[in-house]
Each structure stands twice: as C-alpha cells, then as structure tokens.
Amino acid sequence: MESLAAPQDTHQWLVPIAPELLVSVQSGEAPIIEAITPQLAAWVGEPVEALLGQPLHEVFETTLPVLAAVVERVFTTGESVRDYRLTFTDHQGKPHTAMLQASQRPGKLGRWGALVGLRLHELPSRHERGPRLPRDLPGLIGHSAALRNTIHKIEIYGPTDAPVVITGESGTGKELAARALHTVSQRNRQSFVAVNCAALSEELLESELFGHERGAFTSAVRSHRGRFERAHEGTLFLDEIGELPLRLQAKLLRVLEEGIIERVGGDREVNVDVRLISATNVSLERAVQEREFRLDLYHRLDVLRINMPPLRERLDDIPLLVEHFLAQLNEKYQRHVRGLTHDAIALLQQYTWPGNIRELRNVLERVHVETLGDVIGRKAFMEWVEERSRFYPGSWDLQARETARAERPALIPPYSGAVQPAAPLLHAGAGEVIDVVPQRLDPTAPSSPVTEHLDVTPEPPREITRESLEHAFRQAAGNITQAAKLLGVHKATLYRRMKTLGITREDLEIQQSQAIVLPSPGQESSIR
Template sequence: MNKHLLIIDDEPGHRLMVRAVMEDDGWQVSEAGSGEEGVSLFTAAPQTFHVVLVDMKMPGMDGQATLHALHGIRAETPVVMLTAYGTVGAAVEAMKNGAFDYLTKPADNDELALTLNRAFSFSQLAQENERLLAKVAGQEVEKSIVGSSAAIARLHTFIQQAGPSEATVLICGESGTGKELIAEALHKASSRSKNALVKVNCAALPAQLLESELFGYEKGAFTGAVRDKPGRFQLAAGGTLFLDEIGEIPMDLQAKLLRVLQDRKVEPLGSVRTIPVDVRILAATNRNLRQAVAAGEFREDLYFRLNVLEVVSPPLRQRLDDIPRLAHHLLGQLAEKNRKNIRGISQNFLAALCRYTWPGNVRELENVLERALILSRSDVLHPDSLPPHVLAAPLASQPSAAVPAAAPAVQTQGTAQPQATVPAGTPQAGPYPPELAIAEALGAGSLLEQAERETLLHALEYYQGHREKTADSLGISRRTLQYKLKKYGLIRR
C-alpha cells in the first residue's frame, strides 16, 4: 500500500532531506512551508495523508496550534512533532495533547524512518477500526429498519453503498415519512459515526439567527454577542451535519452556504479569519428543488452541490405492506411510553389501517396508534378505538405516482423490541409479541393474508414453536392456530 506523508516545516532544506529519506523508503511525500498551508492541504483531503510531520517552531501558526487544528479535522491521523534540543519540553507537552511521538532536529535518518513507519502502522490500525465500526453500524441499521417491502430492501442497499462514502446526500420526500431517520442511518453506517451528528432545522430559525447558528460568531459581532460561539459546522467537525428543510434557506444565505461547501471553511460573524472544517453534509427537503430552481427560488449551483446522491422517502400509502410490522414496532414503543399493557391487535383494526391512505405518513400512523392504545378498554386493540376518519376510509388504491425503481425508500427506525412496562398492581400478560396479533378473520384479501402468514411465522419463532403460547399471544384458539398453519403451508396437512 502507498504510504503518504505530509511534512509541515518552514525550513526548505530540512523538508528536502526528509523527502529524500522517506521516498527512498517507499513513501509519497507532500510539503507545506507553514502551519496555515499544511492545515489547508490536510483539510482538502484528510484521509489521504497517513502521517503528518510538524515542526514545533514556525512563524505564524506554530507546531502546537497546527497540531490542534489537524486533530480538529481528523484526530485519527498520527502527528509526529519535530523539535530542536531546547524545546523538547514543548514536544512532550504536545504528546500530552495528542501527538504520536517527537523527533529532534536534525532527525537521524534511521530514527526518522522507524518512527514514521511505526506511526503508519498505528494509522492503519485506526483505519481498520473505523472500517469495522462502520460495518457493525451498518448491520445495526439493517436490524433497526422495520419492514420487508421492496422499498426497504432498496434502502438497505443504498445505506450500504452511500453510508461509508463522503458524498453529500439530498433526502427528498413528504413530511412525516422519516427523512431524518435516513440521515441517522447514513451517519451510523459511516466512518464518522463515533463523532457527532449535528442537526439543524433550517425552517425553524429566522435567516439572521440561522446564519449565526451555522457559522458561529465572535464576541461583539452584534448586540447580545457577549462571548464567542462556535457554529454548527464547527460542532460537527469530524462528523456529519444534517441540514433539515434545506429548501427554506433564503437566497442570500444560500450563497454563503455554497461557498462553505466549496471551500470547506467557515468565517464566523464578526471575524476576519476563516476556520477549516471537516464535515459530511446531509440535507433534506419536502419541496421539489428542481421546480424551486426553475422558479428562481433556489440556487442551481447549490442544488447540484447538495444533490451528489439523492434518496427519496416514499409516502406510507405507497408501501402499505409494511404497515403490520411498522404498527407493531410503534405500538411497542408507545406501550412503554404510556405504561400500557397491550397483547395484540385485531384483524379488523389492521384492515382499517391498511385501507387508509395516511396523508400524514408515519407520523400520523404513530398518533393514531397512540390514541387507540390510550382509549382501548382491553389489551387487544379493536376498531372502536380508531378515529372516525380512519374507520370511514375506502380501500386505498394503488399509488399512481410511484417512486422510480432505483430510488430507495425510508422506514421508521426501530431498536430491539421493547417490553411494555405497566403501573404497579396491573396484571401483566408477558412481553409484547414480535409481530401484530391478528385474530381469526375470513376474506382478508391477499395483503392481509400475507401479513397474517408473516405474523404466524414470527410469533412461532418468538415462542420457540410453543403453539399454546403462540395462540394465546395472537388472541386465537389453538385449533384456529392449527388451521392457519395448515392453510399457509407452515405444517404438513
């Protein structure tokens, strides 16, 4: 593997000596004559350099300041300090602040190569650790996404491909479909997952306040600025910045945002200095930005800067086959939140959910389920706890404006199945089963039959094949369970 060294030293002669020694050892070497130049080179491609060699004593930005800036951009890259004999104490202090090691100038050729190769080995271990963490995070994301539709399968594929990259992603879709969950999943699947995911709702802040929130400000920049405040770009250093409702940013601020995305530097309000930032950008919108560009309401250059990769979060009405699992997942969370014990859900209740078109998407489904959970008089949900507009809905038609086949869809994110907690003295019916409890019903139709079969499979698995416990959890008799197992080919007739 090619080893890449960045040397930051104001002495051209010493840089030349280091280059000669390390190139003979198989390294690729880049040079910078000042701390500012070195930080700029590193900011442009932080993962390109495996080791950085920094002189302690330089005019302008000295070695300590350079080390601090480099670690702010990517702390995993080992930094070796160069020091004269009189400043060894400063080099030791730099090691306390995160430097990998130090060498005295002029460095012995063998010691130089040995130290930098040792730092390279450390760098490789750090990168492998990042890769393994990203892989584990990706597996956790797959477990957490609820649903088995084709849209969910495409979402898994998209996260696996786009998550580990540094590409900017534009997440589009109606309100309530879970765009923020896609951003969280992409962050978790990246090598940045151990650092912060910083979220900004661009529609919730006035333009002036949004600018100071994004870029920060210095003391005295405006009335009330009594101290320096870092912006969200700085707070997300090494991690991910999620710009929600990006389509609501005013035009003048769009130009400033574009410049930051191009240069990867921010200039706090009231400051004449620029600060390099290393962040990955994820953005979301419920607007059609192509139409906004055509109408002159959104900058075309910013749109293309944001739309490196695009993912569409389809409305719930276009993936009704995910409703059974999704409803179960949400009920598990809501039961715990409201301290309610719920054993299952009736077939008629599920049928009503599948008939409704859900203009409010997953957010509306969650509200309806919470209402039903609170108003239900038994531990099995029935249609009488649903709002009238849901009960009165005709059978939902197939979606007429389908998402393109290549566009992945989003699903409500879940975790390990929670166990419902109940107030003291309330009898408990055991843990909430792993799927919706669907009671015996006739004429359910292919969609509901598919859901019913899947429910039986998961319930049997959850109770390890124990049919009496399975039947009880589903709210049906053991004889009915036997009939259903035969009907769906789950046992021999």
C-alpha cells in the same frame, strides 16, 4: 486512518483537509513527498523515514500510480479532486478500496511552488462494513421492497463522504435515514448535528450554522460555535434545505467548495470537515427553475440521492410498525396492550396515510389511550375514520387515489426555464453527426411511445392577478400554502407577488369573510 502530524505548523493552514500524504510541487519537476502517515507508508512496504523526500511517482509506481496524475492535475488547474474512488492492491497483494480527495492552497512557501494534500479514506470491504441499521428506528422498520431498496442505498452511501439529498413526503423519516447514514459511516464516532432550515429566521439561522463572535450583534454577549464547527469530522444534517435563504446558500456553497467558514462578525477563517446530508419535501428542481435555489449549490448537494417511500407504498410494513409503536406506548403509559386485531390491521392497510409514519404513530397513541382493554379492535378506530373521511375525502379509496396521482404530470424536467446550451456533436462515421446531449422536446412534434403519456413541457406560469390570487385563497380556505399550489408557484413567490400588488394576508382574509357574509343580489331583493 490516523491524521497526519505535519512536520511544520505552516502546513496546517496550507491544506484544507487532514491529508495522509503531503507533496511539494514545482513546475517541470517531479512531486516530492514531504509527509506521509504510517498506514499509507505500510501499503508500499516502507517506513515513513525512507519515503520522505522521494519522488511521488517512484514510491507509488506499482501501488497507486494514479496519484502522480492527480497531483499534476490539482497543481496545474488549482481545482480540488473530491470523492474519487480507487481500487488497488498493496505490496502484500491485499486489495483495498478508498475515496481520494486532493486539494491545493494558493500561494508559495519557501522553495516550494505549491503544496498538495491528499487524503485516502479507506472503505470497508463488504464483510467488514459498519454496524447494521438498528431495528428500533421508527420509519426504518419493515421488510417491504421499497424500504429494502432504501436501506440498501444507505448501506452503500454510508461509508462515503459524498453529500446526500434525502427526498420524501413529510413524516416518512428523512432525519432517521440521515442518522442511519451517519451510523454506518466512518464518522459514527463523531457528532451528528441536525438543524431545520425552516424553523429559524435568516439572521438566527446564519448564527446557528456558522457561529458568531462576541459583539457581532446586540445580544451576542459571548462567542458562539456554529453547527458546522460542532459537526467537525462528523455529520451535519440540514433539514428542509429548500427553505434556506439565497444569501445563506452562497455561504453554504463556499463551505462545500473550500471547507472554510467565517463566524458572523469575525474575520478569521475556520477549517471544517463535515459530511453534509440534506433533506427536502419540495422539488429542488422546481425551486431552481423559479430561482428560489442556486443551480450551482443544487449540483454540489445532489451527488447522491435517497427517496424515502411514503407509507402507502409500504402497507405490508404496517404490522411491524404497529408492534414497534405499541411497545413504545406501553412503556410510556405503563400499560400492556398486546396488539391489534386482524380486522383493525386490515383497516389501517386500506388508508393512504397522507401524514405517513408520523400519522400512524399519532393515531395509535390516540386509540392506545382511549382503549381500556389489552387488545385494540377495529371499532376503536371508527371515530378517527369518520374524521379522516371528512377532512381528506378519498383517503380510503386506494384505487381512486392512484388514479388521481396518475392524472397529474408524471415528470417535471429540471430547469425547463433555463437557457439550453448548444449540444456537443459526435461524429458517427460516414459523415454522419449525432447529438450527444438531447435537445428540449418540441411540444408540437409527434409524440414517441415513451413520452406520449408524459407532460414533459410544463406550461409557462401565468401572471398572478389580484382576482386570481383572491380566488385561490378562497378555494384553499385561507391556507396560503395551498393557494400557492393552486396557482402553481412557490409560497415565497406568492408572497413576493402579494407585496408587488400591495396585498397583505389580512386583506385576503377580510375579502374572504365579505365574500361569505354578503348576500347575493337575489337574496338582497328578497330581504327588502
């Protein structure tokens, strides 16, 4: 839909979105149409000129009567309306579905009490939806039920502008899902911009996201447009959103609420219109509980959610993925490997793939390089099998793997450490009152059939002592991330505790090496 050409330049800063409809509102009076696009005017069957200055409720009384109520709400409360789905029929009887956004800027302009901008983003009908997902995207190839469910969600969520959180293990193709969402969206003619929140320092990430002005810091020799500005009217993908520093989370929240950014070192507000997609391979709910992630930002981001299935849940897709990757490798290395033998495929389907599709592609490239013939057999994978068995015991035993997963807590309630608000009550008749919000489960109460197998109340985190920290570090073989998992805390929380205790990573490594080298008392006496 075409953007509105506002009748006055002052409208540009009064409306944070590009509206299809601009109305003026005064207390006690009906909203008046000040500007409208030709397509929206065509829905009511009138030319633009005939609608200017007309009361909003009279123009849309039969087509979209809900618009008057939306404008009244925005004017009265000052709150924006975002992604409100509407289904209506135009003056010719043709059905339409659209997503409505409406917002107001504070202040007055001339005789108007306020201006309210409305944007109706029409959604395509089922048979008019955008292009199907390309078949040449690694990770989105296959016919398994798990992948079909993911693709179905992408097709539903793509045409909307609502934020999406993509979850899943490392290597499952979260960025590919984000690109697919952009492909089937109405923004696919504009830019798709991606940034990894864990790959940059806090200062550099702030500059990359929001831009900076010349002289903002020592190396800022010229102005720089940030990723938000470059993704204007397109899609911005924030990978590893759980690693975003708290200070930048507050700035991101403002962008989502107001559609405005300020460059580092600048004082000018810049309007941006982006569809935000974020991805994480850690639990945002746990991060909120540990106060590593803002609760208000979590609710802003987690409107729609897509979970990328791990490869162990898509074993039937392995033959198609192998075919796809071999075609890429043949082109890369100028060879003609025709495929894998049946027993080689069967071998790959016995593995649980902790590294998911990325690991599959890597092992295929390895055997592609090592094999001289045009068919790859089971024997070509034997060295890799031996390495994996040593590095990741149990990887080849699917039943043992699933048993181990089943023994872990199946449910982590969001914000279990947060204060629970009092539940609103609803009268059920005959004096009976029922709760409409469930209370936190009492661990001492008898278990119900549904919850008796779930550990729904996690244990409170125990205090991390120097001894427990050193022990976890030794158990994790010097891997600080694994040590944090053993202690049941986030890696950032562990680093803060180390700072409190006055322990550095070097101290832990020295302690670990001493624990390995020093002989036991019995050994010491025997040496003497």
